[in-house]
Amino acid sequence: MSTESQTILLVDPDLDHLEWATKRLSADGLRILRTDHAEKAIKVCDTTTVDLIIADIDLQPFDGLTLLTRIRAAHPGTLVILTAGFPSTAQIIESTQLGAQDILKKESLTFELRPVVETALQVIEQRRSAGESSKSAGPSPDSRVKIIGNSRALQNVFKIVGRVARTDAPVLVSGESGTGKELVANAIHEYSPRSKNIFIAINCGAIPENLLESELFGHEKGAFTGAINRRAGLFEQCDGGTLFLDEIGDMPSPVQVKLLRVLQDGTFSRVGGHEPQKSDVRIVAATNKNLAEEVAHERFREDLFYRLNVVEIHLPPLRARAEDIPLLAEHFLRLTIRRNGIPPLTLSREALNHLQNHRWPGNVRELENTIARACALASNDMLLPDDIPFTKTFIDKETETRKTKEALQHLLRQVPEGQDPGKWISKKVDALQSEAPD
Numbered sequence: 027m028s029t030e031s032q033t034i035l036l037v038d039p040d041l042d043h044l045e046w047a048t049k050r051l052s053a054d055g056l057r058i059l060r061t062d063h064a065e066k067a068i069k070v071c072d073t074t075t076v077d078l079i080i081a082d083i084d085l086q087p088f089d090g091l092t093l094l095t096r097i098r099a100a101h102p103g104t105l106v107i108l109t110a111g112f113p114s115t116a117q118i119i120e121s122t123q124l125g126a127q128d129i130l131k132k133e134s135l136t137f138e139l140r141p142v143v144e145t146a147l148q149v150i151e152q153r154r155s156a157g158e159s160s161k162s163a164g165p166s167p168d169s170r171v172k173i174i175g176n177s178r179a180l181q182n183v184f185k186i187v188g189r190v191a192r193t194d195a196p197v198l199v200s201g202e203s204g205t206g207k208e209l210v211a212n213a214i215h216e217y218s219p220r221s222k223n224i225f226i227a228i229n230c231g232a233i234p235e236n237l238l239e240s241e242l243f244g245h246e247k248g249a250f251t252g253a254i255n256r257r258a259g260l261f262e263q264c265d266g267g268t269l270f271l272d273e274i275g276d277m278p279s280p281v282q283v284k285l286l287r288v289l290q291d292g293t294f295s296r297v298g299g300h301e302p303q304k305s306d307v308r309i310v311a312a313t314n315k316n317l318a319e320e321v322a323h324e325r326f327r328e329d330l331f332y333r334l335n336v337v338e339i340h341l342p343p344l345r346a347r348a349e350d351i352p353l354l355a356e357h358f359l360r361l362t363i364r365r366n367g368i369p370p371l372t373l374s375r376e377a378l379n380h381l382q383n384h385r386w387p388g389n390v391r392e393l394e395n396t397i398a399r400a401c402a403l404a405s406n407d408m409l410l411p412d413d414i415p416f417t418k419t420f421i422d423k424e425t426e427t428r429k430t431k432e433a434l435q436h437l438l439r440q441v442p443e444g445q446d447p448g449k450w451i452s453k454k455v456d457a458l459q460s461e462a463p464d
């Protein structure tokens with residue numbers, strides 16, 4: 027067993043059982059603490075670092091499931107294994123949903139205790155090394171928001187997050203869809219003095235233009251048809267917190283003007299209102315467009331761009347940081363197993379190579395979905411490349427643009443001399459359409 031400085035807390039009302047389990051595990055050189063009382067177990071965890079708790083489900087003054095819930099909330103890094111004489115289906119389902127590492131029948135502990143503890147300690151060890159590699163590069167958001175990544179690019183992102191979190195400066199997070207922009211925005215909030223207040227995310231591209239303004243700034247009664255009451259917008263709701271404006275590049279110009287004003291003097295007015303309102307909101311914006319290019323094409327206000335872009339954090343696409351793939355894949359594998367309560371699965375070396383050779387047009391989101399699908403379809407406890415098919419749902423925008431460009435260049439080369447290319451191409455398209463079967 028890998029045992030270095032790992033602490034296990036045994037919680038069981040049966041003192042003979044505590045004695046037996048202590049002997050069984052101390053042989054492996056682990057530090058074993060024990061108690062027969064659930065409340066005392068919480069106190070131990072509050073005063074010392076416990077890596078793993080092995081607790082009986084029938085405890086006093088509250089049961090093992092309550093203990094599990096309280097430990098998950100207060101000490102999310104501590105793993106919990108529950109034991110029971112004969113765990114009921116409901117107890118098995120509930121403990122899995124609540125995040126127990128495992129639930130074991132007491133009668134099978136003689137054979138199962140050590141292998142199950144060994145697996146749990148490996149999980150702790152892996153977590154620790156993932157956490158430590160990020161910590162060594164600077165403040166890591168790992169302990170609060172789970173951002174996984176060992177690449178130099180992500181480690182730099184952690185460092186910037188650590189530095190800007192303490193300030194109120196606006197941050198612009200850029201990167202392709204699915205690279206983790208919202209996760210980074212969330213980490214900035216979690217590490218900021220605003221963390222006890224609210225974090226609100228809004229996708230500016232998903233809300234119709236006429237609604238976005240009132241969604242952000244609120245409206246007065248009668249401001250428009252259907253505005254039967256005064257309504258506070260997100261800026262008011264988010265007072266003291268962080269507002270994440272996703273897809274900022276899609277924000278319509280009139281809303282851009284209002285946002286600029288908030289960034290300049292912290293004031294805004296509700297739709298249909300004239301009273302200036304004040305709100306203390308930190309803005310983190312994100313875009314998967316090249317915002318400087320949007321400014322050059324006059325689709326985005328230059329003054330707003332400079333106000334938002336005080337600090338820029340760029341998240342490279344996953345294909346440019348393939349060294350993050352194994353850690354992320356293992357993370358999503360563990361997450362899926364825990365969430366769905368399925369038997370443990372491992373990734374073969376070939377499967378990892380297969381994952382590292384893919385282009386990941388949908389970035390980390392695609393990797394997460396791919397692992398979840400592979401777990402659902404797995405017929406073996408070791409995943410092989412054939413168990414991990416990629417889907418076409420994630421359109422590779424880069425490839426698509428390149429193909430369209432090549433097709434257009436090909437067409438342009440065919441335009442006969444002296445002919446208007448636009449007219450010629452449109453005739454050609456008409457001809458192709460009339461040839462196409464219905």
Ligand SMILES: Nc1ncnc2c1ncn2[C@@H]1O[C@H](COP(=O)(O)OP(=O)(O)OP(=O)(O)O)[C@@H](O)[C@H]1O
Pocket residue numbers: 172173174175201202203204205206207208209210272314354390391394
């Ligand atoms: N480094 C990471 N570690 C762990 N999970 C990650 C990481 N990056 C992304 N994810 C996960 O991938 C998914 C997509 O991330 P997120 O929504 O933050 O991406 P995004 O860049 O904001 O996407 P979009 O532009 O489409 O809104 C989420 O489930 C997120 O938890």
